[in-house]
Amino acid sequence: MIEFTTWDILRNLLLAARWTVLLSLVSFIGGGLLGLALLFGRISPRRWLSKATGSYIELFQGTPLLMQMFLAFFGLGLFGVDVPARLAAGLALILWSAAFLTEIWRGCVESIARGQWEASASLGMGRLQQMRYVILPQALKIAIPPTVGFSVQVIKGTALTSIIGFVELSKAGTVVTNATFQPFTVYGFVALIYFALCWPLSKSSQILERKLNVAHRNH
Amino acid sequence: MSLIEITEVRKSFGANEVLKGINLDVEPGEVIAIIGKSGSGKSTLLRCINGLETISGGSISVAGAQLAEDEVHLKALRLKVGMIFQQFNLFPHLTAGGNVMLSQMVVKKVPKAQAEAMARRMLERVGLAHKFDAYPDELSGGQQQRVAIARALAMQPIALLCDEITSALDPELVSEVLAVVRELAAEGMTLLMVTHEMKFARDVCSRVVFMHQGRVHEIGPPEDVFANPQTPELRQFLGMTGHA
Ligand SMILES: Nc1ncnc2c1ncn2[C@@H]1O[C@H](COP(=O)(O)OP(=O)(O)OP(=O)(O)O)[C@@H](O)[C@H]1O
Ligand SMILES: [Mg+2]
Numbered sequence: 001m002i003e004f005t006t007w008d009i010l011r012n013l014l015l016a017a018r019w020t021v022l023l024s025l026v027s028f029i030g031g032g033l034l035g036l037a038l039l040f041g042r043i044s045p046r047r048w049l050s051k052a053t054g055s056y057i058e059l060f061q062g063t064p065l066l067m068q069m070f071l072a073f074f075g076l077g078l079f080g081v082d083v084p085a086r087l088a089a090g091l092a093l094i095l096w097s098a099a100f101l102t103e104i105w106r107g108c109v110e111s112i113a114r115g116q117w118e119a120s121a122s123l124g125m126g127r128l129q130q131m132r133y134v135i136l137p138q139a140l141k142i143a144i145p146p147t148v149g150f151s152v153q154v155i156k157g158t159a160l161t162s163i164i165g166f167v168e169l170s171k172a173g174t175v176v177t178n179a180t181f182q183p184f185t186v187y188g189f190v191a192l193i194y195f196a197l198c199w200p201l202s203k204s205s206q207i208l209e210r211k212l213n214v215a216h217r218n219h
Numbered sequence: 220m221s222l223i224e225i226t227e228v229r230k231s232f233g234a235n236e237v238l239k240g241i242n243l244d245v246e247p248g249e250v251i252a253i254i255g256k257s258g259s260g261k262s263t264l265l266r267c268i269n270g271l272e273t274i275s276g277g278s279i280s281v282a283g284a285q286l287a288e289d290e291v292h293l294k295a296l297r298l299k300v301g302m303i304f305q306q307f308n309l310f311p312h313l314t315a316g317g318n319v320m321l322s323q324m325v326v327k328k329v330p331k332a333q334a335e336a337m338a339r340r341m342l343e344r345v346g347l348a349h350k351f352d353a354y355p356d357e358l359s360g361g362q363q364q365r366v367a368i369a370r371a372l373a374m375q376p377i378a379l380l381c382d383e384i385t386s387a388l389d390p391e392l393v394s395e396v397l398a399v400v401r402e403l404a405a406e407g408m409t410l411l412m413v414t415h416e417m418k419f420a421r422d423v424c425s426r427v428v429f430m431h432q433g434r435v436h437e438i439g440p441p442e443d444v445f446a447n448p449q450t451p452e453l454r455q456f457l458g459m460t461g462h463a
Binding site: 113115116118119120121122123124125126127129133134137138 | 322
């Protein structure tokens with residue numbers, strides 16, 4: 001039997017962690033772009049559009065991420081589309097992140113005083129101009145802490161993709177355990193690596209929140 | 220043709236009819252004070268004139284531009300009438316100068332240098348040239364309101380709507396804002412202002428509109444309205460405010 005040193009274990013896990021980071025980035029950025037588009041729909045004065053985006057959000061917030069991944073993975077397979085695990089994983093995570101980010105950002109936009117909309121409207125700005133130059137710059141500052149906080153959820157969410165066979169940090173943990181029979185050591189390292197990824201983010205989210213609360217200045 | 224023509228305007232919020240057929244024609248250069256009890260529909264009327272509320276009936280036109288719901292017509296109308304709010308509503312993320320420049324650049328596509336020159340002129344006009352780089356939260360209420368006036372003026376409107384623009388101010392700051400308005404009136408700007416400053420209305424306005432329960436209850440030059448009220452409602456209102 002081959003002997004595994006601690007370094008072997010750690011090295012394999014770190015190599016797999018790259019996929020966790022990459023998948024997280026793709027999901028977060030993709031989800032953010034889609035979320036921004038959905039945000040405009042969600043706060044649109046057109047009833048049907050805001051209803052439609054509202055339903056989308058409820059659907060993705062109201063079902064487990066794991067089910068969404070299964071559906072992306074097996075569901076598309078039913079139509080004869082052969083979906084690689086990483087595509088299904090990325091797709092499900094993007095759609096899921098978008099739903100949550102839209103809802104976070106909608107709250108931030110709605111916290112901007114109505115007078116800001118009215119003043120900019122009375123100066124002749126159209127809706128997109130109001131958003132672009134008046135509302136979003138203010139909402140953005142409020143949105144930063146919860147958005148950074150949500151990125152932690154995305155990283156942890158990527159662990160679920162191991163179930164549909166995408167080899168990231170969690171899946172690598174299982175594989176390495178099967179080879180080494182040292183589950184405690186292996187999963188201990190896995191947990192530490194997740195912590196090293198998530199903790200700085202949640203910490204900075206807290207610090208940002210405190211900073212923005214202390215700073216009464218809005219600029 | 221009058222500058223602002225308000226004809227049989229009605230406005231309901233649900234079952235609550237707030238404006239019950241308002242008729243009012245405003246000539247260029249007129250300064251109109253709108254007075255009346257809380258809830259009589261004064262703010263609603265001003266908000267209808269620049270399309271912040273959609274009217275339920277009647278029509279409004281400003282210098283020939285008809286009020287309509289689509290964005291193109293609304294924008295055309297809003298370029299003609301500016302609005303000043305009780306709560307100033309400056310953009311907190313921009314400096315005073317930035318506040319005055321933004322809509323010129325975004326709405327009228329004025330080049331930046333030109334917008335800045337205009338902003339400096341307008342801030343100068345309200346006595347705040349030295350506050351160009353100050354953010355709203357570094358300014359007093361009176362200064363913020365004057366920046367808001369400069370911001371509206373920079374769009375070169377032909378009329379200004381003012382909704383209780385001194386009501387949120389500490390008493391000692393009221394006069395600096397009123398002085399600016401007085402000057403605008405003297406320069407011939409058409410003004411429609413909801414106000415509780417009866418003395419100001421008496422001194423500056425060409426006509427006073429007394430609103431009561433969603434109607435224009437009395438209207439006339441300030442001498443007549445204040446000295447010789449025709450209806451018990453107006454007498455009671457003036458008695459209440461101590462200016463009978
Ligand atoms: N957005 C709204 N939705 C429902 N009702 C409204 C709305 N805006 C105003 N109203 C109602 O319309 C009536 C007139 O309000 P308005 O603000 O025009 O009065 P006002 O004369 O300006 O009073 P004040 O002196 O207190 O400012 C009030 O009864 C008010 O409750
Ligand atoms: Mg009012």
